[in-house]
Amino acid sequence: MNILTGETGAGKSIIIDAIGVIIGERASSEYIRTGKQSSTVEAVFDCKNNDVAKLLEEYGIENEDNLLFIDREITVQGRSFCHINGKIVPASVLKRLGKHLIDIHGQHQHQSLLDSQNHLLLLDLLGSEDVVEAKKKVQDYYRQYRHLTKKIQDLEKNRTEFNRQKDRLKYEVDEIEKAVLKLDEDVLLEEEKQVLQNAEKIYQVLESSYNIIYRGEDTPSIIDNINKIISGFEEIQNFYRPICSHLDFLKNVLYEFEDLTSSIRVLRDSIEFDPQRLDEIQSRLELIDRLKSKYNMSIAELMEYKQQAATRLDEVYNIDEEIDNLKIKLKDVMSKLAEKATELHSLRVKIAAKLERDISRELKDLGMKNIKFSVNFTQQYDEHGIDIDNAKVRISEEGFDQVEFLISTNPGEPLKPLAKIISGGETSRIMLALKNIMAKVDNVPCLIFDEIDTGIGGRTAQIVGEKLSMVARSHQVLCVTHSPQIASLGDIHFLIKKQTIDGTTFTQVSELTGSERVNELARMLGGAKITDNTLAHAREMLELAKKIKNLKKA
Known part of the structure; x- marks a missing residue:
């Protein structure tokens, strides 16, 4: 608890x-100061706070062992420059950060407790784990509610x-399905078409090749000639050894030619010109080409598209049923959400x-006997909300409560929001x-309590x-006061006074x-x-304050 005292006008x-x-x-x-171009304020905070850490991370500011170095320069042009741990930031960041660092309580000063948006949070904080658990249930059902x-x-x-697409999808699925497409079918059919269109030429080449290799007509065949060479080599191999390796080679060649003639014969005999089959292939290719051109897809893509369209068509046919099923689930979730939100409200x-x-x-x-304090609960009604006690109420992850702290400072006066309090002393x-x-x-x-x-x-x-x-047992407290009773209870006492040096006035804090x-x-x-x-009274007050603080700690 830090006490700041000084005479009126000293600069508190x-x-x-x-x-x-x-x-x-x-x-x-x-x-x-008059005659100067700027003024700078610097502050250092030792702060371990998750909300502060998240803000620093959001703006890419390094967290240096939970220390915050903040400075702000004000210029005569009305501009200001702000830095946090050396990084320049807008003043709005200081305002966001300040809410987690300091509360100033005094007339016309920033006070988080006067902001009704904080009242629900503060009330929930007092509820500890019970509220945390109740809110978790509300949040779980709220997320389901939003999803459904x-x-x-x-x-x-x-x-x-979907309904507009239904007829088109059905036609496309039927059209592609009736085509009974097969993967790479167009390539295989094109190859077969080429064979049929050139059957006569293919047959002639195969027949000629077969005759030349095996059956010779006007001249001996290749196989006959190789056999003749083999016979000659066999006659001389016993007395001319170098020919032996060539003899083996020729025998292998002979076997290869015999296999080749067999294969050519099979191919030749398989060739026949079938005009009817050629017409069938031509018609099939025309159908495939028409589908490929119409959808601008390959056969593989057409087959995949048909599957996707069929799935989409199922969705179209089932959409009403799906909506009905989802509405049944939603009704159940809304009922449970209302139940859990009501439990949270009761808590x-x-x-x-x-x-x-x-x-x-x-x-x-604190000497304010006639003051009345009240926690006011309201709900926001919405025709699309959830039924709570026969009324349509808007619900969020926080439940349906809107909370504001109200106060009446004098008998007979109506309750008003805290922000309407006029007296700085009363507010503090x-x-x-x-x-x-x-x-x-x-x-x-x-x-910070200013003249409480x-x-x-x-x-x-x-x-x-x-x-x-x-309060100072769990918080750092700075208190500007004129009361010796309050000042005596401080842990540290600072004196604020003005001093003039060479015609220039300074405010000193010691x-x-x-x-x-x-x-x-x-x-x-x-x-x-x-x-x-008065000196004796002052010493007595300090001794009494020491005893009071020791007693409170005990």
């Missing part, structure tokens, strides 16, 4: 403004188009009731009450200080320890004139 607001600049608040050229709804919408949207109502009691107790301790104390309750679940690590003591003193100021000290701190508390207690009594 400058420090708060500087922190606001760092977390993305409006940067005014008024913050620049979209699927039905897509099918219904496409049903007209939130119980948490809200406890929060209302706890806040009332806290505010009473209400925020302190909320923070004290939510200390264990609130993820914003640094809280406005309009209070004595015992109430003491209680405010004690509660700030409690840490107070020992007698310096006693003197500052005495000044806050007794004003400009410090007496031995």
Whole structure:
């Protein structure tokens, strides 16, 4: 718990403004010293936070051991330049990041708890694991609901188009199916066509070849001549050995020619001119070519297309049945979603009731006895929503609750949103009450309370200080105060004062320890004139504060 004190006009607001600049608040050229061209604010955060880590990753910023180095320069032209860990970023990134780093509680200052969009999240955080489990069930059914709804919408949207396609698909499937196509059939038929068209020529060549090799007519055949050569070689082989290898070669050649003549004979005898078969092939090729040209596809592609078209046709025939089945499933999912969302709502109502009691107790301790605090639940109605208690209600992954914290600061006044609170002191104390309750679940690590003591003193100021000290056990707290009771409970005390050097005014911040701190508390207690009594009172306050903090820790 860090206390910042100083006389009026010492520059406490400058420090708060500087922190606001760092977390993305409006940067005014008024913050620049007269005669200078720019002003720079720098800050270092030691922050281990998953939300911060995700943001840094989103913008490609290195996370250096959970340390954040942020600086922002403001120029007289009204421009500003922002850096996070050395990388330049827009001011909007600082604003997004700032929400996870600091809450400033003071009149007209940035306060996350005043934003109604955060109230549901804060309420759920108080519910701990029970709410997490209940929300998980809602989210599971919500995802099923969205999936089924979209699927039905897509099918219904496409049903007209499907029906329009039905006749065309049926015709195409029938046409390709009747053709009974076979893979590479056109290539094989074309080869057979060539044979039939040239049957006479083929037969003549084969017959002539057969005669030359085997059957010789006017002259001996090749086989006869080889046999004659073999006979001659056999007569001389016994007394002329070099001829033996050639004799073996000729015998092998003879065997090859005999096999060749056999094959030629089979081929020759298979050749016949069949005009009817040629007509059949021609007709078949014309059918295939027409289909290939019509669809601009090969036979393989036509066969695949037919399968796809048949599948599509099945979808067309079954679409109404599919939509009906999906609607039955959707009805069941909607019923379960409504049930789980209602259970989540009931759980939130119980948490809200406890929060209302706890806040009332806290505010009473803080001297705000007449304040009424309420958690207001509303739902958004939608004709396309889900039935909840005979009404069509819009549901999301968070359920159907819209939550806003309301408050009435004076008897007889109606409850209003927290953001409508006018008094800075009231706002800060209400925020302190909320923070004290939510200390264990609130993820914003640094809280700044600016003049939380406005309009209070004595015992109430003491209680405010004690509660700030409690919050400081789980958060870093910076508190600007004029109250000695609150200041005495700080763990670290800083003095803010103005100093003029060579005609130029500076605001200085220095840490107070020992007698310096006693003197500052005495000044806050007794004003400009410090007496031995006020010094003794200041020491007594510090001793009492030490005991209170030790007791709270115990």
